[in-house]
Every structure is written in C-alpha cells, then in structure tokens.
Amino acid sequence: MNSKEFKDHIGRVIVSEEEIKTKIKELAKSIDAEYDGKPLLLVSILKGAFVFLADLLKEISIPCEIDFMSAKSYFESTESSGNVQIEMDLKKDISDYNVIIVEDIVDTGRTLAEIVALLKARNPKSLKVVTLLDKPERRVVEFNADVSLFTIPDYFVIGYGLDFGELYRNLPYIAEFNR
Ligand code: IMP
Ligand code: MG
DSSP, X not given: OOHHHHHHTEEEEEEOHHHHHHHHHHXXXXXXXXXXXXXXXXXXXXXXXXXXXXXXXXXXXXXXXXXXXXXXXXXXXXXXXXXXXXXXXXXXXXXXXXXXXXEEEESSSHHHHHHHHHHHTTOOSEEXXXXXEEOGGXXXXXXXXXXXXXXXXXXOEEBTTBOBTTBOTTOSSEEEEOO
C-alpha cells in the first residue's frame, strides 16, 4: 500500500492529539495523588494500548512498574461467552501490587470482562481499569471501566495504537476509518 491509498482510508478526526494529551495529563495527576506510596503496576493490553500506556507513563511522576498481556477474542462464529484467549500473560505475581489495567477501547466489553475476572482471581491489592475510548452502544457484556477518557459513537476508529488490519497505529490522533 502506498501513502495515497493509506491516506484515503483516514477519515474524520474523532479525538485530536491535543485533546488526548490534556486528558492524559489529568489522569496522570489523579493517579499520582491516589497511588503515592503504594506499589503500582500498570498493565497494558497489547497491541492497541501500548501508545496510550507510553504517553500515560511519561506523565506519571510516582514510582510505578509496567507489564503487558495480550488477548485474542473468538466471537465471530459463536455468541457464547468466555472465548477470550490469553496469548501472552503477565510476567509478575500481582498480589503485592495495586494494578491499573490500561486499555485502548471498550467495545463489546468481552475482553476486559474476562481479563478483569482473571486478574481479580490473582488477588491484587486493588484493581482498576482505565480506557482511552469507550463505545457504550456496542456493549454485549455488562462492563464499565473505572475511568474512560473519551466516549465515542459506534464508529470503527483507527490511530493512536488502534489498527485496521494492523495498519494506522502510527497516527497521533483517533480518526474514523473510511472503508
Ligand atoms: P471488546 O469488544 O470490548 O472485547 O474489544 C476487543 C478489542 O477490539 C479492543 O481491545 C480493540 O483492540 C478492538 N477494537 C474494538 N473497537 C475497535 C475500533 O473501533 N478500532 C480498532 N480496534 C477496535
Ligand atoms: Mg485491544
């Protein structure tokens, strides 16, 4: 694909770079205040959330560690629940940590519902979920993040870590995907 074809699929900007920066700074401040003096672990869900994690991490000024997980959902063919496969698990025992899951987007809610249940069973000191984007209209499983920075309508979006066919993660903003 050349740059012309690439650009043709980049639609309207839904959340600008500046809006993202401002919200991340506010979130980092509240994390600094809430977790100072407590062992803090930020858990990012690959691949989509790595850009959000990196920018959030740089704004946090208290001691914190990071770890990664990756999950795959299999819901295309079946509507049954519990079909989230953990492709890569955490390297750490989380029982001594206050954990914040850092996610790119809550769509049907299935991925996070599964991951939260899995991590809760490992008895972290506390567990919260922070998401950059939330598409509540698409929810299939009842799930609410503790913090969601932007609520968006039912658009398929790209950029800032989010992909279509593994592309467009490098855009510094969130845009609608033009098919
Ligand atoms: P879930 O449906 O809430 O389990 O979300 C599963 C995953 O689908 C998210 O973590 C994203 O990686 C991906 N996803 C959902 N909506 C979008 C979108 O609009 N653009 C890109 N990826 C998406
Ligand atoms: Mg994701």
